[in-house]
Amino acid sequence: MSPKPSKATQISDGRYLVSDLCAYLEGYLPPDQVAECYRAYLFGAEAHEGQKRKSGEPYIYHPLAVARILAEMRMDHKCLIAALLHDVIEDTQIPKEEVAATFGDDVAELVDGVSKLTQIDFKSRAEAQAASLQKMLLAMTRDIRVILIKLADRLHNMRTLDAMSAEACRRISRETLDIFAPIANRLGINWIRVELEDLAFAHYWPWRRQVIQRAVQRTSGARIEMVSMVETALKRALLQEDIQGAVEGRRKHFYGIYRKMRDKSRGFSELLDVFAFRVTVDRVDTCYRVLGLVHNLYKPVPGRFKDYVAIPKANGYQALHTALVGPQGIQIEIQIRTEDMHRVAESGIAAHWMYKNGGQAGSNPAALAADWLQNLLEMQREAGNSVEFLEHVKVDLFPDEVYLFTPKGRILSLKRGATAVDFAYAIHSDVGNSCVAARIDRRMAPLSTTLRNGQTVEIITAPGARPNPGWLNFVVTAKARVNIRGHLKNIKLREARAFGRRLLNAELALFNNDIDRVDAIRLAAYLEEAKLKDVDDLFAEIGLGNRLAALVARRLIDAESEDPAGESGIGESGADKDLHPHRLAIRGTEGMVVSFARCCRPIPGDDITALFSPGRGIVVHRSECRNLGGLEGKKDKLLHIEWSSEPEGEFPTEIRVETGNRRGALAVVAGAIAEQGSNIENVQSREKDGMTTDLEFLILVRSRAHLACIIRRLRRVPLVTRITRVTRS
Structure with missing residues (x-):
């Protein structure tokens, strides 16, 4: 019933044959499409001619194995062609344009989406990895088949990881556990997730895996008899109630056992539900009949029943889960699902291709995947760089979910620990940006309130409201964090531009000039020299403290103009600065680009001086503050300012x-x-x-x-x- 790839078609050294692939494809693709796949194989074999993998085998065996994995998932022929060619752009001299001309634009876009960024020089391996993953994830938002190819590629690489060095094994395994296994889980492709996790576990923590494996083997004898006993009891109970269904007992995979031991801080002997049973029936109402049946057969464990049929997981997974006290007091877990639910549980988004002519089995995970991909696009737009984007994606890939309701009954699943602000952003970014309060189960509650399963949450918004920087201290979802940071960055940029303009005009006033009267040619030349796009970027640079307004002003004024050296306020002594006619007036409303030093905490009425701080703007001190130190060594950073006649705020x-x-x-x-x-x-x-x-x-x-x-x-x-x-x- 599971669509896992069979290894029966592999030759003795673990490599797939193209003849076996074509024979398999003939089972579900028309002959002309099988011929196209064979032509792609020949194209790829010629492109990779002479290249070998770390194991010493010809490189073409790898894309052939990737295509076979996708064929077992019954992917369409364009996806298979792209799988056979997925490394030609990255590892050969063949450009994307030639792939497009030979096999079409769709195939070329898929191949390009899987390819790494190899033409750009990055500062570090982490930055290069993040940029390549960002490119792949964004390509996935255009065509989900990109990530399916990449998952199949990673799966075969993990199966053949023994040929790599120990350091490479650990690095690739860590990346698999952090990124690719969670993506497979997020898309509902359970069998790929399980195999990726176990393979990565074996290479990253080999000793821990051996310990768990030995522990399982020691208990297997007694447990196998118990599994057989429970299976027989369940089948007999189904037969007595005239219910058609399949019963399967299984041991949980090693990484799943390890993760439960780690998360719950328990030893192996304390894990009672190492074995699980799956009952597959024909209809949804039969699932609930079977639930009552098994609860009569064995005692249920309080608090361990979960109804994922009524409220599916974020990846579309549906089943009834219940924990029971089985024979000899051993705790067992039973999952009850329909055949369609089982297909989705094992194949997730891939069920959209495998069974798309057989009902709506794939429509739900496909729609949920589309929602997630839309969130990825929003995160990419707001993230500062590829490393920040990847960190947000990692946060988003590890949800331990809570299920919540809107006032109209819509169900939202969020990461456990989510707050009312996370809920607001889950509804829409605009709702999150303008939220001011929340009602939880009809009662007013702070926005920082942690939400619990089953609560109904109503978000109250107000026009003109904007995100509070303090929200970053308690939000847990990537979407909320990215939107808040992005909004605050935009606010800071606007404030920096306005403040930078004031600073520059204050310096230009010494030359009886202002920015609107500066020679346009000289301004354009300076912007080009400074590699700035426009004058707004110049204002932002000045407002953020990255450029000194006095030096910019001198560059913008004709060299023959009178040089006001000694009058600009830069480097004057405390006694001389009272002669300065154009001090900048501080109102207290400049926003994030003007901050007040915590060491001396200046207030209106104090004599004040400011220091430029790159990236922060200016930091205002009281003039007698000891932290200003020797002013002679800080001439290029000093700015003499004064309070506005009408300062605002407290x-x-x-x-x-x-x-x-x-x-x-x-x-x-x-x-x-x-x-x-x-x-x-x-x-x-x-x-x-x-x-x-x-x-x-x-x-x-x-x-x-x-x-x-x-x-x-x-x-x-x-x-x-x-x-x-x-x-x-």
């Missing part, structure tokens, strides 16, 4: 309040601060000598005058003996 600052060591002192001091209209962000208490206590408050104030009001009020508190403003080194 600014954090720290004060230390020394009080007598009395009960209730903290409450009295906090109450006095609150009276003056200040919020307390944080407070720390430290006893000094048994008689006095230091209370350090992080408070929000509007200005230096507001802080003075707070300090005056605190001095009237009898317990307070001393108040100082905190500056940290």
